Each structure stands twice: as C-alpha cells, then as structure tokens.
C-alpha cells in the first residue's frame with residue numbers, strides 16, 4: 033500500500049500540460065474491437081485503468097503496442113468472448129465492452145460489474161437498450177451471457193442520460209441493420225470523442241453532444257489514427273489545486289469549452305480566469321468566496337467528477353456552501369476525512385452543507401475513491417503542517433504520477449510505502 037506525504041501551505045504556480053482524458057480513452061479502446069483493424073490512439077494517458085483495459089484487450093486476443101504517449105491496438109485476432117471476472121472486478125467500467133463485442137462477434141460473457149465506492153452503479157439502462165437492439169441477455173449466477181444473431185436499428189429512449197449506456201448503444205448499433213436513434217443520450221465531450229474515433233474508422237454516426245444521436249449500421253471499417261481529447265477533470269482538479277493554495281496556473285492543451293461550468297463556479301468563488309483557444313489561466317484570490325449553491329448535473333451541468341474537489345475548496349472559503357450530488361448516491365466519502373483536518377461539514381443524504389473555516393490542519397487521512405482521494409491531496413496542499421493521504425491506488429486510476437505533476441508546479445509531496453501501523 034502506498035501513501036502521499038504532503039507539506040502544506042505551498043502556493044502552486046506555473047504551467048501544466050493536460051494529458052488525454054481517461055473517460056474518453058477507455059470507451060475508445062473498447063471501440064477498437066468494432067473495427068477488427070489496427071488503430072493508433074494518441075495522447076493515451078498512462079493510468080492504471082488504462083493498463084487494465086490493455087490487459088482485457090490482450091486477454092481476448094488483441095495485440096497492443098505502446099509507443100510513447102500512443103498505443104497501437106490491433107483487434108483483428110480476437111479469439112475469446114469472455115471477459116475474465118477478475119478483470120471486471122478491477123474496473124467496472126469495462127461494462128462498455130458489451131456493445132463492441134456484440135457488434136463484432138455477436139456474443140460476449142462478462143460478470144456483473146457490481147457497485148463501487150461511489151454507488152451501486154446499476155446497468156439496467158444498458159441492458160434494456162441492448163435488448164431493444166435485439167441482444168439476448170441471460171443473467172444468472174452473477175454473469176451476463178449476451179448473444180445476438182442479428183441487430184436491428186430502432187429508436188432508443190434512455191431513461192437517464194447515462195454515459196456508459198450511451199457509449200454501449202453507440203458501439204452496438206454500428207452493427208445494427210438500418211438506423212438507430214438514441215434519444216436523451218449523454219452529451220459529455222467524451223461521447224463526441226467516441227463518435228469522432230468510430231467515424232474515423234468508417235462508422236456513420238452523427239449528433240453526439242446533442243439531444244439525439246443517429247447511428248447507421250456499417251459493415252466495413254479501416255485502420256485509423258485518433259488523438260484523445262484532453263482530460264477536463266484532470267484540468268479542473270489542477271485549477272482547484274491552484275485555487276485552494278492561493279496560486280496561479282496556466283493549463284496547456286486545454287479545451288475551455290469542455291470546462292465551462294467548472295470555470296464559471298471557480299469565477300464565482302473569486303478566481304480570475306483567462307481562457308484562450310487551448311489554454312486556461314487561473315489566478316486565485318487571497319481568500320475564496322463560498323459558492324452558495326452547487327448541484328452536480330449531467331453535461332453541460334457541473335460535473336459530478338469535480339464535486340469532491342470543489343467541496344474541498346469550499347472548506348476554507350468565506351461563507352457557507354450547499355453542495356448537492358445528484359448523480360451518485362454515495363459520493364461524499366471524502367467528507368469524514370476532511371473533518372479530521374478541521375473542515376466544518378454536515379451531510380444529509382445527497383446534500384452537504386460546508387461552513388468555511390480559516391484554515392485546515394494536516395492529518396492522516398484515507399482515500400476512499402478516485403476523485404475523493406484527489407480532493408484529500410488538494411486539502412493537504414492547503415493545510416497547515418503535514419498531511420498523509422493513504423490508499424492512493426484509487427488516485428492512480430485517474431491521475432498519472434499525480435505527485436510528480438504537482439511537484440512541477442510547486443507542491444511539496446512525495447510517494448512512499450505505508451508503514452504497517454499495527
């Protein structure tokens with residue numbers, strides 16, 4: 033087990049180059065299965081979730097070649113239709129392998145992805161949509177056995193704009209006869225990036241990012257190159273790190289439009305923000321102002337993946353902030369850890385009331401999930417004295433060598449083994 037040791041009260045400043053988006057590259061790596069050809073994916077971030085996806089692709093017979101920050105995936109030699117249970121447990125988001133495997137091979141067996149630290153993560157929307165396309169799904173003993181002799185395009189209304197369900201249907205529908213329309217799809221930038229990748233390989237998809245996505249069934253694909261969009265959540269996290277330490281930072285390789293709600297709330301908290309075509313600059317105020325109301329919403333609303341980081345900012349803001357998490361049912365696990373550092377927070381169901389204090393004090397805290405763990409690092413960067421953040425494997429899932437990246441912009445943080453304290 034590893035931990036971060038952080039010496040607080042260091043202002044962050046300088047330039048930070050964003051890497052490829054985790055939540056874009058994972059579905060795109062799954063989508064390579066649809067083509068049966070070689071794809072070169074550029075700006076592929078070096079994250080443990082991405083490594084897990086490589087392992088799954090190799091397990092079913094694909095060839096993976098790493099080249100600096102690119103990866104070449106050849107999915108022609110697929111020879112297995114079962115996703116190993118141990119790998120499904122490692123990364124529940126591999127549930128969006130269903131769509132591409134059914135499109136390419138007409139079958140796939142995988143274990144029920146199950147819940148994770150932030151919620152039960154049901155997949156009912158995925159399953160009902162795939163069944164509408166003609167997929168037979170047998171659920172027994174914790175496994176899903178999916179087969180489809182023929183997929184037929186149709187109109188599919190999603191009860192909730194689920195990101196993963198939208199991606200699964202987009203990928204499955206590429207092999208459906210005729211047209212498939214997804215009504216009420218997720219509109220995240222990562223959905224648009226998936227459409228861009230699939231179309232580069234020969235698919236015919238339009239409307240990603242809007243209220244309706246149209247997919248025309250395609251039979252022939254070719255090899256393609258694709259550069260993954262920058263990670264808007266990594267960007268938001270780094271801006272929050274500068275904001276909480278009173279620093280100033282320039283994000284390079286950013287797409288400000290993808291971060292507009294995050295930037296709007298950082299401005300409301302008193303940060304000066306300059307946006308350019310491919311950069312965002314944030315200058316923090318001496319003291320942050322509380323943002324009275326913040327509610328997470330599907331894109332383009334405030335992203336749930338930025339909730340923990342923003343809540344942490346509010347712990348030392350002037351005033352009181354009411355934060356409501358509408359997307360996941362247990363995404364406040366970082367709160368009890370922040371309270372060990374002196375934060376004044378009351379949680380009632382999906383709402384947290386955060387009363388700003390003058391300063392946090394360093395403590396030993398435990399990361400419980402990816403974004404909650406990152407927010408504990410932000411708290412440690414600002415806190416008086418030393419903070420230890422344990423269980424940082426969660427953080428490695430979504431941030432590549434987070435401590436090295438933060439040191440480059442002025443943080444005093446190092447990775448070390450967690451001593452057995454028994």
Ligand code: EPZ
Nearest residue numbers: 055125153154155156157158194195196197337359360402
């Ligand atoms: C994706 O998860 C992201 N993960 C999450 O990022 C992100 O928080 C989430 O979208 C929302 O933006 C990846 O892209 C790999 P959903 P996903 O399906 O697809 C409920 C991070 O930190 N739901 O949009 O699983 C579900 O329980 C991660 O990078 C159903 O009820 O999200 C949740 O409450 C965390 N039935 C809500 O919808 C379903 O069939 C949103 O889930 C599917 C979802």
